[in-house]
Every structure is written in structure tokens, then in C-alpha cells.
Amino acid sequence: MRLFVRAYRxxxxxxxxxxxxxxxxxPAWTRRLLQRPPLGDDELTPxxxxxxxxxxxxxxxxxxxxxxxxxxxxxxxxxxPPAIIDIxxxxxxxxxxxxxxxxxxxxxxxxxxxLDAVFREFDREPIAAASLAQVHRAVxxxxxxxxxxxxxxxxxxxxHTDLANMRRVCAVYEFFDPQPIALLxxxxxxxxxxxxxxxxxxxxxxxxxIRDLFARDGTVVVPQIHREWSTRRVLTMELVGGIKITERxxxxxxxxxxxxxxxxxxxxxxxxxxxxxxxxxxxxxxxLFVQENGHIVLLDFGLSKELPEGFGLGLFELxxxxxxxxxxxxxxxxxxxxxxxxxxxxxxxxxxTERMMKRSDTGRFEGEFTEEMTDELFDAIRENPVVxxxxxxxxxxxxxxxxxxxxxxxxxxxxxxxxxxxSTGATx
Amino acid sequence: xxxxxxxxxxxxxxxxxxxSGSYDEPLIAGGVRCHGGFEADGSYRSPxxxxxxxxxxxxxxxxxxxxxxxxxxxPALMPPQYPNVEQAKLLLLEGVREPVVRRLTIISIVxxxxxxxxxxxxxxxxxxxxxxxxxxxxxxxEQGLFEAHARDEAGYRDEGxxxxxxxxxxxxxxxxxxxxxxxxxxxxxxxxGRRRERKRGFPQIDERLERMLATMAQVLAxxxxxxxxxxxxxxxxxxxxxxxxxxxxxxxxxxIRADESPHVEYLRTGLSEVAARTLRxxxxxxxxxxxxxRGMLHSTLRGLTRERREEQRNDIRGALIEAMQVHxxxxxxxERFDELETKWTPPEHTGFEPEDPEPQA
Numbered sequence: 159m160r161l162f163v164r165a166y167r168x169x170x171x172x173x174x175x176x177x178x179x180x181x182x183x184x185p186a187w188t189r190r191l192l193q194r195p196p197l198g199d200d201e202l203t204p205x206x207x208x209x210x211x212x213x214x215x216x217x218x219x220x221x222x223x224x225x226x227x228x229x230x231x232x233x234x235x236x237x238x239p240p241a242i243i244d245i246x247x248x249x250x251x252x253x254x255x256x257x258x259x260x261x262x263x264x265x266x267x268x269x270x271x272x273l274d275a276v277f278r279e280f281d282r283e284p285i286a287a288a289s290l291a292q293v294h295r296a297v298x299x300x301x302x303x304x305x306x307x308x309x310x311x312x313x314x315x316x317x318h319t320d321l322a323n324m325r326r327v328c329a330v331y332e333f334f335d336p337q338p339i340a341l342l343x344x345x346x347x348x349x350x351x352x353x354x355x356x357x358x359x360x361x362x363x364x365x366x367x368i369r370d371l372f373a374r375d376g377t378v379v380v381p382q383i384h385r386e387w388s389t390r391r392v393l394t395m396e397l398v399g400g401i402k403i404t405e406r407x408x409x410x411x412x413x414x415x416x417x418x419x420x421x422x423x424x425x426x427x428x429x430x431x432x433x434x435x436x437x438x439x440x441x442x443x444x445x446l447f448v449q450e451n452g453h454i455v456l457l458d459f460g461l462s463k464e465l466p467e468g469f470g471l472g473l474f475e476l477x478x479x480x481x482x483x484x485x486x487x488x489x490x491x492x493x494x495x496x497x498x499x500x501x502x503x504x505x506x507x508x509x510x511t512e513r514m515m516k517r518s519d520t521g522r523f524e525g526e527f528t529e530e531m532t533d534e535l536f537d538a539i540r541e542n543p544v545v546x547x548x549x550x551x552x553x554x555x556x557x558x559x560x561x562x563x564x565x566x567x568x569x570x571x572x573x574x575x576x577x578x579x580x581s582t583g584a585t586x
Numbered sequence: 587x588x589x590x591x592x593x594x595x596x597x598x599x600x601x602x603x604x605x606s607g608s609y610d611e612p613l614i615a616g617g618v619r620c621h622g623g624f625e626a627d628g629s630y631r632s633p634x635x636x637x638x639x640x641x642x643x644x645x646x647x648x649x650x651x652x653x654x655x656x657x658x659x660x661p662a663l664m665p666p667q668y669p670n671v672e673q674a675k676l677l678l679l680e681g682v683r684e685p686v687v688r689r690l691t692i693i694s695i696v697x698x699x700x701x702x703x704x705x706x707x708x709x710x711x712x713x714x715x716x717x718x719x720x721x722x723x724x725x726x727x728e729q730g731l732f733e734a735h736a737r738d739e740a741g742y743r744d745e746g747x748x749x750x751x752x753x754x755x756x757x758x759x760x761x762x763x764x765x766x767x768x769x770x771x772x773x774x775x776x777x778x779g780r781r782r783e784r785k786r787g788f789p790q791i792d793e794r795l796e797r798m799l800a801t802m803a804q805v806l807a808x809x810x811x812x813x814x815x816x817x818x819x820x821x822x823x824x825x826x827x828x829x830x831x832x833x834x835x836x837x838x839x840x841x842i843r844a845d846e847s848p849h850v851e852y853l854r855t856g857l858s859e860v861a862a863r864t865l866r867x868x869x870x871x872x873x874x875x876x877x878x879x880r881g882m883l884h885s886t887l888r889g890l891t892r893e894r895r896e897e898q899r900n901d902i903r904g905a906l907i908e909a910m911q912v913h914x915x916x917x918x919x920x921e922r923f924d925e926l927e928t929k930w931t932p933p934e935h936t937g938f939e940p941e942d943p944e945p946q947a
Contacts, residue, residue: 425774428774429771429774432770432774433768433770433771433773433774434771435767467767468765468767470767470770471765471767471769471770474770478698478740478749482698482701482740482741482742482747483742483743484740484741484742484743484744484745484746484747484750485743485744486618486619486744486746487618487741487746487750573702573705575699575701575702575705576702578699578770578773578774579699579770579773579774580696580699580702
């Protein structure tokens, strides 16, 4: 990477960090000088909004890791206030495409052959472009249409530079601020995610694993990977079509009921997360399609996640206890999942469960369990900051939150208990 | 049920049907406060039965007074447990604990799933039933009967329900065993390809009404058949050869069994009330409720006693054989295990076959 690009990125990241730091600190120092009390949470909302907009602006300018960082922050409602989350939630991983010549060079370098030795056709315009890679439609020599995901040249070095800059910024921040927000763990979390996403061979393995998981169903479509034309940076896969999962009108025009689509989607995710302990952790609408026969298409397995042993059962217990408003079971589930209080006092969990109890008294399973409950849970945790949240839980919470968003777009609700395997025929 | 009394009222509020009253001593299992509790004489009293039990009794009496049949599912239709008590004992004595732990855990989860009954939509029954329904259990389904059932199964607020009680019985008897990681996969592994088609059996009636009645018929059948699981659990967990706490674990299952009895009774009462009435069809006509209820019970019982039993047995057997591999001689163990299996052929008739139309005069 050219030196000046690296210097420019470092400068932008550093100056944004300083600007955000000063946004908070200058008023605080001024108030201290004037012997006024510090600003309260509500009074800080405009500052939070300005800081989030500044970060978003820099991220959209620099793309790459910064976009991912914003997305990670937006999932941490347990750490950051809603004013920041709401703005950073808008940070979509869709960016202008890289020039075709760059992509051609990358594919040829990776496959060790000229493009036309592998593909009969290769569209110059991508189907989609994100911060780490873009996807092109192509046709193999024997005539099979495929999708080719190509990692941007040099992206690994950009990622490493940006991560190093961010670690430096966090270290400086923690040096100056006696009670910092734990930013370094977020950067570490981001580093782990990016390592996963940059390895397309692992992504191919994950796709195979998820396909196997649903092999008996015959209703979940995971594109077949063409291993012979795939490498760590290029992924050639079966081209599958479908209706974007949030396009309600097209789904209904195909004779499908949005409620059934949502229920099936929830079943797929509860099965991956709770039963298999391995899931595609990025269920945003660009990665999910529904075919006219009702089959669900899953795409993009870069952020697939293996959960620790017993996590699925623990999460099942937590969800079940939340839905049945069973406070004592909820406390046990928190402990089993690895939530921790800094002083080891379980009464903190009781505070959180009491807040959850106030949420609703209906005890119904049909409805916006995921979004309402995960939002409420994360709010409760943020307000009781002695609790640390397992990072796996954050990823799962994000997945359910995205599913809820899809439900809202479809105007449909899933019955979570039914998705977990309950049917009226299974009751006793 | 208690002896008939004609003085019992037929109308109850939701609060009454959900009322447990107070206990002399609460039921605590495995450190968890559960529902139900003990009277001064030490006897166990099920939750939410202060008014619910006499209410169901009153509605059943009314049916008898009106000369209507109370639905009865033939216990001979109940498939045997797999593995049965002797087979489960053999596994535990031979150190193959996983299948029994898995089975007990699945029972606890399925019990909890019973709470989904509170999500069954109850339509405006008065508009779908020709005869009046005041003073019947049908009129109280949404007024506390479904909710009480849900709370019994999954627990509510700070009280555990049957889910937690089964877990406690398992943990007492088998000393907090490690839960197999594939428990949920065993339950959720049934993909849509194997899910039964939800075909409408009675499209001539309101869809919501049909769904509610079909659910009640299904749940009734499963509740009746669950008595086999209670027998199995009580016998196994109270056996001192395999249970660390035979008395406490067995008693826990007996409490669950006692709690389940009101579920069977209110469901068969409600379906009997429908069978004694006439349902309006969507085209403005009518259909005897008896025809609808019998048709639903027949198809449910056929499914449960035939293909579903085979599916469940095959699923359990696969995991069971895998678990036996920890044994020094798995082939011999499997042979001994198979010799203990209860031979069973589903009865030819469910007792709810469609009736011949009235002979023409």
C-alpha cells in the first residue's frame, strides 16, 4: 500500500478520535472550571449524536474496517447509549464498486489463470459491493451461471493498518481517561470478525456445514461452492436467485404468505443458534432471499460463528424464561450463559429480570419477542453496568434483532416457541 | 374428580380460574420454588385448582344432566414408552446414562412447550355455535382455562412449572447429570419436509374455530398419552437401583401427574360440549359438532399411534445406539436391550371413526 494512503488513513482515524474526545471533554473541563455539576445522561444526547455522526462520516469516507467498527458499536446497546446506536445503525455495508480491472487482476492472480480460461462470461458490473469484497455474476466454461465473490486487492493490509490505528487510539484514550468505556475489547472483537470474513476458504467450509445441517429439510438453499475455482480470496459459488426477503409485495405476488416466510426464517435461525450452536451470523436482508416455492436462500457465510458447548441450551432457557416471565429461571440462565457481575453479586441479575418483568404481562410467544426483548435486555444491562455480556450473546442478539427488522418489513410475526420446535401436537 | 354436586356454579371469572389460594408449605424442588404446595395434613394440592377443579366438575355434571356423552379416549391406544422402564434401567445400570438423561430433558422441554396453548386464538364462539354456550367450559377457554394450562406447564413469574419439576426430578435421581448437547437438535431436527401438512379437515367451518378445535383434540390426545410418560418417569426415578433420590424424585413426578389431570378434564369437557352442539358453516348452513369432534380425534389418534410413533422410535433409536458405543460390548447390550422391548401393535380402531349416516326412512 502506498505510504501516503496509509498516512492519510492514520491521520483521518486519529483526528476523528481526537475530535470525538474533545466533544465530550471540553464541556466537561469547562463545567469543572466553572464549578458546575457534570452534564446528565439526557443532556449528553446531542453530544452523543454529534460524535456518532462524525464517526459515521469518517467511516463512509474511509470504508473498510471503520464501517465494520460502526456496525460492531451499533450492536452494543449494552455499552453505548441509544443516541449513538440509532445513528450508527444506519451504517450499511454497501459501498461503490472497485474498478473491474482491479477485480480481474485479483481473480487471475488467485486462480492462476486468465479470466477467460475459467469463465465463459464475467460481468463487469458487480451484483453487490461491500467493504471487503464484491460479487460478480459469471458463467463457467461448461455453461453454469455462478456468483464470484472477490476480495479487494490489498484489503488485508488496509485492515491491519486500520486495526493498528484503532488499537493505538484506544490505548491513548484509556491512558487519558481514568474510567474509559471498554473500547479495546470492541476492537479485539472486530479483529476476530475480520479474520473470519477475510478467509474465503473458511467461508466455503461454513457454507457446506450449514447446507448439511438442513440437508433433510430440502427447503433451505445454500449455494454449492466450486472449490476448484475458489481460494482464500476468491469464492466461486452456484448462482441462486430469489425474492429479497423484505420485498413483501413480490412475496405475496408469488402466492406466499409473509407470516409463513417469517416463521420459516425464525425456525432456521433458532435451529442454527440453539440446536446446532453454529450459525450464519449476518442475517441482513441482502443475505436472505425466498424462492417462489417458499424455500429460503442463505448467502454470505463469512461471519459464521461457532458457539461454545452448552450455549444453545443456555440461550434456550433464557429465551424461554423471558417469554414465560419466569424470574428465577432467568437468573439461572444468565449465570449458565456466562454473564458476570463484577462483584459476583447475583442481585444485579435480579434487577435486570425485574425490568424484564415490567416489559409485559401477556406472556405470549407470538410477536416481537426478539427486538423488544433484546432491546430491553441490553438497555437493562447498560443501566446496570456491573454486568459483562458474553460477546457470543451480543452476536446472537444482533442476529435476532435483524430478524425482527425483517419481520417488521414483512408486517409479519413469528411464533418463537413454535420455531423452537413446539407445536400444539407436541404439548402434554 | 370429586363426587358430583349439583350446587356448583357454572360461571367463573378469570381470576378465580387462575387462583391457587395459599399453601401451608410451598413446593421447592432443586432449590427452585415450584407451583403447587402442601396442605396442613401434608397432602399436595395442584396450582390454580381452588375454583378450576369444581368448575370443570360443574360443567361435566351439566353434560350428564343433559344426557350428553363425555369423550373418553381408550387407554389401549397409548403406545408404550421407548425405551420402556426395564430398558432404561438396563442402560443406567450399564453406565449408558445419556439416552435416559436426554429423554427426561426432552420431556421437560416438551412440557414447557405446552404453554403455547395460550397462543391458540379463540374465535367468537357464540357466533359459530348454534346453541347457547353460557355456563360451559367453552365459554371459559379464554377466561383462564388456556392460561392456567400454560402456567402449569412452563411456570409463571417466580414459580417453576412442569418443565422445572421434571428437571428437578431428573437432577435428583441422576445427580445433576450432564445434559447431552444434541437435546435441542433432537427436538428441532424435524424439518418442514417431515412436518405434517396442515390440511383443513373441515373447511366448511370457520378456519379459526377449526384450528382451535383441532388443537384441543391434539392436546387432549397427547395429555392422555402423557400419562404413560408419567408412569414411566415415576417408576424409573423411584427405583432405588438406579435413582439417587428415589422417594423425592418419584414424588415429584407424581405431583406433575396430579397437576395434569385438570388439563385432560377441561379439554374433554370442552370437546364434549362442542360434540353436543351444532356448528354454523361459513356458507350459512350447519354441521353437527359431533361429526367435527370425532373426525378430529380420529385423525389425531391415527397419526399419534401410527406414523408419528414410528418416527419418534426411529429417532430415539439412532441416538441410543450411538450412545451405547461407550459400553464395553455395545452389540451385546443392544441385543439385551431389544429383548426387553414392549411389543405393541396399534389397535385397529380409534373409537372415533366416522359414523354411518342415519338410515333413510
